[in-house]
Each structure stands twice: as structure tokens, then as C-alpha cells.
Amino acid sequence: DPLKYADCASTLDDAYAKLLARRGEGKGVTTSCVNALIAACGKAKEMGRAFETFEVLGELDLEPDIHTYTLLMDICLTNRRFDAVLKMAEEIEARNMVFTARTGELLVLTALKMRDIYLVNDFLKMYAKREMMMTERLMEQIEYFLGRYEEKQEDEKFEIEEILESIDDLTAAE
Numbered sequence: 224d225p226l227k228y229a230d231c232a233s234t235l236d237d238a239y240a241k242l243l244a245r246r247g248e249g250k251g252v253t254t255s256c257v258n259a260l261i262a263a264c265g266k267a268k269e270m271g272r273a274f275e276t277f278e279v280l281g282e283l284d285l286e287p288d289i290h291t292y293t294l295l296m297d298i299c300l301t302n303r304r305f306d307a308v309l310k311m312a313e314e315i316e317a318r319n320m321v322f323t324a325r326t327g328e329l330l331v332l333t334a335l336k337m338r339d340i341y342l343v344n345d346f347l348k349m350y351a352k353r354e355m356m357m358t359e360r361l362m363e364q365i366e367y368f369l370g371r372y373e374e375k376q377e378d379e380k381f382e383i384e385e386i387l388e389s390i391d392d393l394t395a396a397e
Contacts, residue, residue, distance in 0.1 A: 235260065235263060235269070238263070239276070242283070252283055252285070257276060261298075265297060268301075270299065270304070292311045292326070293323060295307075295311050297329055300332060300333055309333065321353075328357070328361050331350065332364070334346050338368075340379050340386075341382055344389070347385075347389040365390060
């Protein structure tokens with residue numbers, strides 16, 4: 224339905240104007256306020272707008288937090304911008320932020336969508352190393368992926384075996 228999000232741009236503009244007005248009145252504007260706008264951009268399927276909103280953090284003298292990056296990663300994954308998801312992960316690492324379970328899940332989902340068995344394995348290892356809880360839904364998606372995956376090289380068998388071990392380890396930990 225093309226009209227479903229027809230007023231989103233003006234609503235987002237209004238919300239941004241209200242944030243600036245709050246700041247002008249000396250009232251607090253937090254990273255969480257901006258994150259709410261980024262989340263709204265995602266719901267409206269406005270990826271470009273989400274990144275514009277991300278830039279607003281600097282204008283408001285605020286720093287992005289792990290939730291900011293996770294929201295952006297989710298929006299990028301939805302829009303099949305896998306490179307941007309991986310870039311967000313690099314920024315998280317560079318800022319020494321702690322990945323949330325959702326952030327880790329988005330990385331695994333990105334690797335699955337990219338059909339990259341090596342990345343799936345790497346991200347599952349990260350999941351286990353950081354002792355993150357994996358959702359049942361993600362586990363099902365990994366198993367579905369593995370069931371349909373066709374090996375292209377001999378060394379991919381090793382990757383698949385490691386993924387299965389990681390899944391066993393993660394389910395045993397729960």
C-alpha cells in the first residue's frame with residue numbers, strides 16, 4: 224500500500240523540529256530520543272532518513288549508543304544493505320561498545336542472507352565467546368540455511384561442522 228507511509232516524512236520532520244525546540248528551551252534531549260526517531264524511520268522504510276537522523280546526534284552534541292547502531296543495522300538488513308550492516312559492526316568494535324544479543328543476531332542474519340558460510344561461523348563464534356543468548360527463531364533459521372546449503376569447496380565442510388558445534392554449545396548453555 225503506497226499510501227501507508229504517506230505522512231511519515233512530515234511526521235518525522237515535525238518530531239525532529241520538536242527535538243530542536245526542546246533543546247532550545249533548555250530541556251533535555253537524549254540519545255534515546257534520537258533512537259526513537261531512527262526506529263520510526265525504520266518502520267517507515269526510510270533508510271536514508273534514518274542515517275540523516277543518525278547525523279543529528281552530532282548536531283545535538285550526543286553520542287550514538289549500541290542501540291543506535293543496532294537500529295541502523297536492522298534497517299540496513301531490511302533494505303538488503305549487507306555492507307552497511309558490517310560497517311556498523313566495525314564502528315561498534317572501534318568504539319569498544321558491547322554487542323547486545325540483538326546486535327549479534329543481526330550479524331548472523333546478515334551472514335545468512337549473504338549466504339556466506341564463513342561469516343556465519345565467525346559470528347556464531349562471537350556469539351558463544353560473548354555468551355549471548357540465541358533465540359529459537361535464529362536457531363531455526365541457521366538450521367534451515369544449513370539444510371539448503373550446497374558446499375562449493377571441500378573446506379566448507381569444516382565450517383559447517385564448527386557451526387553445528389557452536390549451535391550445540393549455545394543450546395547446552397541455555
